Every structure is written in C-alpha cells, then in structure tokens.
Amino acid sequence: MKEQFPDTALFSGSPSDPGVVLVHPPAISKRYLRTKFMPYGMSVIYAFLKHHSVPVIQTDFLMEYLFDSPDDIDYHNPDRTFSQESFFNSLKGAADHPGLRQFVEKYGPKIPSGAGIYGFSIVAYHQYWAALLLGRFIRETNPQALIVFGGPFITIRPSESFVPHGIADYWVKGNGELPLLMLHALFKGRRELDLASIPGLVHIDEGRIITNSKSDLPAEQEFPPEFEGLDLSQYRYEHPMTGKNTFFLPYRISKGCPSRCSFCTGRLVDRYDYKSEDKVIRELKHLTSTYGTNNVQFADASINGNPVQLSNICDRIAEELPDLRWYAYARVKGCSKDVLEKSKKAGCFSLFWGVESADPRTVDLLGKRFDVREMHDLLEHAIAIGIKNYVHLMYNTPHESQKTLSNLTGFIDRYVDLPLVVLLPQRFLLEPQSLLFEKSDHYGLTNIRKVSGPVFEREQYEYDELGGTDHDSIMERNARHREILGPHLELIRCRNLFDFSENRRLKRFGPRAMMQLHAISSRSPLFRRLYDSFVKWMETREKTIREQL
Template identity: 25%
Template structure:
C-alpha cells in the first residue's frame, strides 16, 4: 500500500489487543475505509467492532479478506461492504483506487497468483512496539526472550481433507536473502532474541530451499520455533535446523492410526513419524505433538493407539484438538464420502479446531457420523467426546498438556 500510494493514502493500524470491549471505539481512528483480516475464531469480535464503527462513523466502508471470507463467501458478502478472496496484495490496490473513484465493487478476486517474493519485507512501523516484539512468543525455558512472529512462506502443497488451507494446494517461499533481510531488520529495529515462525511448514520441504534457508537462519544467531510435517524433513536437515537455532517444533501428527491418516490424505507414514520425533528429541529439539480427535476412520481403540504413540515417542507436550469440518474442505463439501452429517452451517457455529483450555469447559462437536459410513462403523459423538476428555485427563496428569 505504501509503495503504491505513498502519502496519497493515510494508513493506520488499530490494534485492539488488550483493550476492553466497551472502550474499543475510543481506540479506533476515524477513517474512510476499514480493512479486516478475518479468521473464523475471531469473526464474532470483528463483527462487533464493525457494528460499533457503523454506528459512530456511518459513512465508512468495511472491507474484509482472509481465510474466513474464503470459507463463508455468501454470508461475508452480505455483511461487509466489499470482500477480497484469495491473495489480497493486488486486490487491495484495486479496491482503494476504485474507492477513490466511488466505484468500490462488492467482490475482489485476483485471477493470477501473487508472486510472494515481489513484495518487500513487511514494515512494522505502523504497529506499536509491543505488537511486534514481546516476551511469551517462545515456549518453555525460552519464554522470557524478546520474540517476534514472522512468516516466510505462504500455502501448503498438501491437501489434507480437514485442513482449512486446502484451497492453496501449493507453496510460495521467500528467498534466503529476503529471510535474512527481515530477520536483520527485526534484530536492528526491535532487538529481538527469538522468532516464532508461523508458516504451515517452518522448514521448507524442498532441499534446494531448505538448505539455504537453514544456513541463513544459522547466520542470524537467533533462536526460533515453528511447526512442520512429520515425514518430509530429511535427517540431515534436522541437525542443520538445530545448529541454525531451532529449539522447538510443533508437529501435525493428527492421528496415531495409519488408517485414519490415509483416509484424511495426510500422506504420512506413522513409522516415519515416530522416527522423526525420536530424531528431533535426540537432537535436542522440543517436540509438541498435535493430535486431532474425531477424524473419520477412528476405531474404538483410538485412545490406546494414541497412548501407545505417545509412550513410544515421548513428546514434550501434546495438543489435543477436536475435529470441526470447515466449509471449503472435502470433509464439509463432500461429507457423504466420510459418512458425516453436518449439524450447522452459519459461521458462528465454527471454529477451526476445538481445543479445550479449561477442564471445566464442555467440548462440543459441530457434526456427527452416520452409524455405518462408507469407511466402516463410526464412533458416536459421545464416544468421541469421552475419548477426548479421557486422553486430556491422562496428559494433564502426565504434565503433557499445552
């Protein structure tokens, strides 16, 4: 926006984190146009902010993009003045130009893919320092380091049937030179000591990209954490990652059952997953295992299978999530393939994946399985919920919960 419009457009970021709901409106600057990056778990908050702004500044227009808009296109088009589908870098320029000519369209969608590397390092100068760098970005013994969040790639080449990233189908990486530039910028301007990589795959999946990336991170002399798949990272990259400052990896293991992994198109082999976890642990990288309960194809034995996997690999923590089929994913769009009956369709009934934070909170499921599915006998919702609670209790007693 800045390189396109210079000082012809005034940009402000309204950071409402930590602001009490009733005071939010006093922290929002009056503008002609408000832009929102919408994620489904945040959509209630976003719409409540939009409603307030509409009352106080009725002439302003509200434009939203992001994963939520792609998942709920019709509801989003009705609610916002304009919506942006898919990558937004070019659309945002078009819509500002259209707005200046009083010709804002209700929908913007780029036909050609964004070349991610054409864009400069994200400049954080519009954000407060606290919003860029803070403690608590890292985990465990590194929690007090001053850290920032970054993202060096966009998308994922896999198509797991439960994943809301499903529409991407390919991945774009920043070059090693761009990674270096961003890290050095954050070190110089914000004195960061650590980074949380928010990429779907923090270690690139291709050798020709992974090696220069890891070498660059190593030269930056900074600690970092991220998440990876469990099968596509070569053993020599793990050693290099450790030397490059990687201290903590979350792994999308998803299920202990190979049958389930095959059904959800995870394209991982549980034997290879176990080898990868053992290697990470041996190398001194903290392992955070992510498991989703309620996936299609689970047997009555899923609790024991999960415990066996955890006993076998000894992760440092386990994040248990409950499946929620999101619009746009094969689970939602072709539920009959999996014997799924969806209970609700409005955006307020979805969250990406349910993770119970408090033992008194009652877990909830937004779907149920037919008794007999094309994949065989299914578990009832009661069984899925009781498996979830039972495992969470066991992991809590073992101090493994997130």
C-alpha cells in the same frame, strides 16, 4: 519472477489522501490458548501500502482483549456472555445490551477517525463478530468511509455466509495488498478502475453477490512486515528459553500449505509458493536489527514444505545470523534427520507437528502421507538433539477402530512422560470445504448434514459412513472410544497443566499423582468434586504464555 498484477505505481497515494486504517480486531470470546502473537498479515499489508505512498495506520486490539481486559464481553463466560438475539439487536441498533455497548464504547473510539478506508484483518472466527460491532461504530461516526473485511476467515468462508450480515462495503478473498491499493485509488476518484478488475473482491451488484477471482501475490513479492505504530510491549512475555520481555517476530519463508490434509481448510488460504534464500536472509537481518530481537516465530503452514530451501536457509542462518532463535510448524513428510540437525544448528528450539494419528490407515484417511515408523524416528531424533516437540493428535476420526485406538494410546504411552514432548489431542470435527466434506464419497462418508446451533459456536456437521454405519452408531462408537481414551486424555491434561505451571511445589506433585487422585475420584462423588475443583484452580493459576500454535 513474472508480475501477476498491474503496475502498482498507477495506484500510489499522496500525503493529502484520506488514507487507510488497518484494524486487527478484538474478539467476543477468550477461548484462545495463552499465546501472544503479532499480526503478521496486517503488518505485511501495512508495509506494502506505505511503500506505495498510501497514508496508512495500523491498530491491534486482540492482545489487549485477551490479556488486559477481564471485564470485556466473553461469550463463553457465563458472567460476561450475551445471547444471539441481543447481539443482532445491538448490531441493528434495535436494543441495548450493557456489555456489548461497553465493548463498542471501549474499542470504537480507539480506532483512528477520518480515514477513507477501514480494512479489518480477520484471522479467527470470534474476531469476525467483533469486527461487525466495530464496523457499525465506524459506519455511524464516519458514514463516507469504505469498510473492507479480509483475512483468512473471509478467504476460507463461502461468501454467502458473511455478506448477508452487511456492515462491510466490500470483502477480500486472498491477499489483501493489491485489492486495498486499488480500492484506495478508486476511493480517490480513479474512475477508469472498476470493481470487476480488483482481484479477490466480493461485492453486491443489484442484489447479487459477486466474487472475483482470488487475489494471489507471489511469495517473492511479499513485503517484510512493519510494526510501526503498534505497542510492542503488549507482545512481550517471559519465555523459559529466551527470558523476560521476549517477543517473537513473525516471518515466513513460504506462503500457503504444501499438504492436502483431508480434514483441513488451510489449502484455501494461499497457494503454496516460497521465497528465495537471498530474500529470506536479507529480510531476517533487517527485521532482527530493526526490532532488536533475535527471536522469530516462523508463520509458515509448514517450514519444511521445500526441504532443499529450508536446508540452504538454515546453513546461511547458522553462518550469518548465529544468534537467531526460532520455532515453527513442520510436517513429517519432507523432513529428515539432516534437516532437523541443520534446523537445530540454525537456532530452532521447538517444532509443532501435525501428526494426528499413529495408525497407518487413519494417517492415509487424513491425507498426512507419512510412514508411521519414519514419524517415530524423526520425533525421537528431534528429542535426542534437544528440540522440543508439540504434537497434535486427533481422536473420534471417521471409521475409527479398536486398532486405531490402540495405536493412539500406544503413542501417548510412548511420549507423554518425556520433557521435550507436549501432546495436544483434539476431537475430530468435520470442517465444511475440507476434502472430507467436499469429496465425502471418496473418504467413505455420506449424508452430511449441518447441526443446528448458535452462530457464535463452530459449525458442526453429522454424517453417516458408507457401508451402513449411521450417525447414531458413530456417536455410540465415539462415546465408547472416549471412555477408553479417558485416562490417557486426563493424563495429557494433567501433564500439560504441570508443564506450563510456574508453581514448583505443584510440579513436584506431578501428573502421575494426579492420575491416582483421578482414579479415586471416579469411585467417589465427593472426591470427584474435590478433584475437579483442584484442576480448575490449577487452570486459573496458569500464567505461562505459550508459543503460538
């Protein structure tokens, strides 16, 4: 494959360099699913820089924050929260908030000192705010260092949304390998380099925000991740299939997303590209041997983006890595019964499907591009051969009709009681930079406007629909539809609570019995309080760690 960037040997480091520290930051909210996952992107960059003789260290604070730090700040916990005003005053050093100060005092000194560059790998929204706090700590303790923010969050967001917050010297959109390597060379004094030559770099020049063309590394040139320096014990948990002390190695056979779902911004992270079969098998053998595990979490946006590639890789895994066990995201389009059977034979035990809807018109609106009957055939075949299926669903979508609702409730009724199906419903939110947002007229939306709200919450937008349905009417329709969907959503909630519970007595009680209590509670305020208290207790008792979503 043709090189798409300069000769990286020109930017290699030496042992006397001040070096690079990579940071996967904690977050400011624990509103995460109970998942334990390794920092794939950061560890790929670590391997790349190490290969080019750059002294580099990597640190990951997210698992400690989520699983081992009950007293840390938590924006969505009334007992651990903070205001927007107190956050930004603390960031400016203008005021002291005890929780925010303790947070920085806890994690800041754990970041290795004395480096020349600190690169933050920011995947999720709530990590960004934690990165600002820790970046300020670095600025105070090591003022000569460069601070760089990158990762999917920075790649997707408009530059104007994060640059004004400052703290960082530079930001990187796209793949971080080459930009960090070139920034390191620039930091060492390579004056023939200039900022304009660094792909993906966002910087300020005379008060103007300059955003260079996105950094894009071909999939075949991506290094396998290295987890050197990370405490692997923080990623281990008891999994029902793979046992105690399991941890899943993240790896991907492709980059980017092959789909163009209209509601999603995933297409902005990477262009779709895939690795050769030889590279995949060679690197899987290396990783499983190095880290002593046969459990892999494929981090692809869609494992079957190239069905021929996946089919061939599965054949080779079955022959050359017969003990491999893995799970992944898959899409309906491009899948087949043959691919499912080969995946199962190659060790696949679970797939996550972005189904979203069982209504043909809504499937088309959301850009899913699959036949609903074919989707049912694939799901039922996956169930028949023993693959567990996590199915994403969406409600309150634009132009939602009674037929849309009927198809959704029919889908839920069909699968909710099956042990090899977990339904994951969520309310539609209009994402900025999604196709629905950028090409709203094409999808029958108009008059999009931002809803004012706290900066720590997900941005929300309201809209009208072409044809005369205004926002107020849409909200009334959504409320009616949620009321109709209510019993089905509650059944899914109870089913998932019981499915992930370790309490055998509760499992025997069952979600259908819970639904009877829910029906009674709707007629009695006292029973409602008792029911809500019982469900809340179950949620706090849930200890099962789930596969990453």
